[in-house]
Amino acid sequence: xxxxxxxxxxxxxxxxxxxxxxxxxxxxxxxxxxxxxxxxxxxxxxxxxxxxxxxxxxxxxxxxxxxxxxxxxxxxxxxxxxxxxxxxxxxxxxxxxxxxxxxxxxxxxxxxxxxxxxxxx
Amino acid sequence: xxxxxxxxxxxxxxxxxxxxxxxxxxxxxxxxxxxxxxxxxxxxxxxxxxxxxxxxxxxxxxxxxxxxxxxxxxxxxxxxxxxxxxxxxxxxxxxxxxxxxxxxxxxxxxxxxxxxxxxxxxxxxxxxxxxxxxxxxxxxxxxxxxxxxxxxxxxxxxxxxxxxxxxxxxxxxxxxxxxxxxxxxxxxxxxxxxxxxxxxxxxxxxxxxxxxxxxxxxxxxxxxxx
Numbered sequence: 133x134x135x136x137x138x139x140x141x142x143x144x145x146x147x148x149x150x151x152x153x154x155x156x157x158x159x160x161x162x163x164x165x166x167x168x169x170x171x172x173x174x175x176x177x178x179x180x181x182x183x184x185x186x187x188x189x190x191x192x193x194x195x196x197x198x199x200x201x202x203x204x205x206x207x208x209x210x211x212x213x214x215x216x217x218x219x220x221x222x223x224x225x226x227x228x229x230x231x232x233x234x235x236x237x238x239x240x241x242x243x244x245x246x247x248x249x250x251x252x253x
Numbered sequence: 254x255x256x257x258x259x260x261x262x263x264x265x266x267x268x269x270x271x272x273x274x275x276x277x278x279x280x281x282x283x284x285x286x287x288x289x290x291x292x293x294x295x296x297x298x299x300x301x302x303x304x305x306x307x308x309x310x311x312x313x314x315x316x317x318x319x320x321x322x323x324x325x326x327x328x329x330x331x332x333x334x335x336x337x338x339x340x341x342x343x344x345x346x347x348x349x350x351x352x353x354x355x356x357x358x359x360x361x362x363x364x365x366x367x368x369x370x371x372x373x374x375x376x377x378x379x380x381x382x383x384x385x386x387x388x389x390x391x392x393x394x395x396x397x398x399x400x401x402x403x404x405x406x407x408x409x410x411x412x413x414x415x416x417x418x419x420x421x422x423x424x425x426x427x428x429x430x431x432x433x434x435x436x437x438x439x440x441x442x443x444x445x446x447x448x449x450x451x452x453x454x455x456x457x458x459x460x461x462x463x464x465x466x467x468x469x470x471x472x473x474x475x476x477x478x479x
Contacts, residue, residue: 138440138441139464139469139471139472141467142461144461173420173423174421177441177442178441178442179283179423180420180423
């Protein structure tokens with residue numbers, strides 16, 4: 133967790149994206165508290181200002197809220213389904229790009245996906 | 254602490270170590286001072302610490318010369334020398350006498366965090382000594398921390414511990430300037446990257462802004478200084 137790759141864009145955006153992935157995977161739930169900016173910064177070896185920026189971005193997107201003196205929490209009314217859907221779409225676009233790089237199209241992609249799913253049980 | 258250097262030049266004999274360097278650092282930033290060997294990083298840090306005087310130009314900390322702010326500056330030299338007989342207890346006593354802002358309880362916590370054994374310096378490995386001196390430096394409640402290669406000459410695990418300690422010690426009312434060759438490992442903790450070449454600043458940029466433009470600090474390092 134909190135694996136940062138500096139060559140893949142601003143760190144604040146990577147932290148915000150990871151929080152959303154955790155929500156989509158059910159590792160983080162509505163109403164739950166996020167680690168303090170300092171604790172997360174220490175764990176990820178990043179500047180605490182950067183975590184504060186990430187939390188501000190999540191708040192702007194309506195995903196978290198700051199409770200004075202208590203910390204940052206996932207909002208109760210957060211739309212986890214919508215976040216999960218966007219994660220899934222992003223994964224699908226990644227898969228499709230890989231398929232297209234092989235000179236194949238969406239039909240081949242869908243066919244192989246269902247075959248592999250059967251194999252995986 | 255507000256850091257300003259304007260047109261600063263410092264020579265050693267016929268060698269110009271720092272050459273008309275101009276730099277301004279806002280308060281509360283963690284600044285990576287980056288450059289290849291001989292770029293003038295150590296000389297710059299010593300000029301900021303007030304341990305060297307410029308031949309030309311001015312160094313100002315909160316508008317005053319560094320020597321007037323000495324009590325508020327914690328400096329970790331690249332190859333820190335310390336009395337061999339010194340142990341943890343002796344060091345706490347010594348630093349407490351030298352620096353009114355030294356926090357003995359924080360020193361002990363940092364030694365624990367950095368896993369420094371409780372023995373004398375003579376019996377410590379190179380990496381343990383480096384961590385011992387870093388703990389002593391960070392245990393001061395300074396307003397400007399100048400750290401020359403705090404990650405130098407120690408193994409990966411130790412570097413990782415040191416980075417964690419730096420993050421846990423960070424205070425927004427202090428400014429941190431650290432030189433390092435471990436750009437990729439350390440870049441996450443920088444607010445700003447200052448690239449030096451041949452005694453001058455070639456680029457001073459926000460680390461996140463560099464990444465926003467699609468370049469990590471390490472990639473910018475290669476591009477700017479190659």
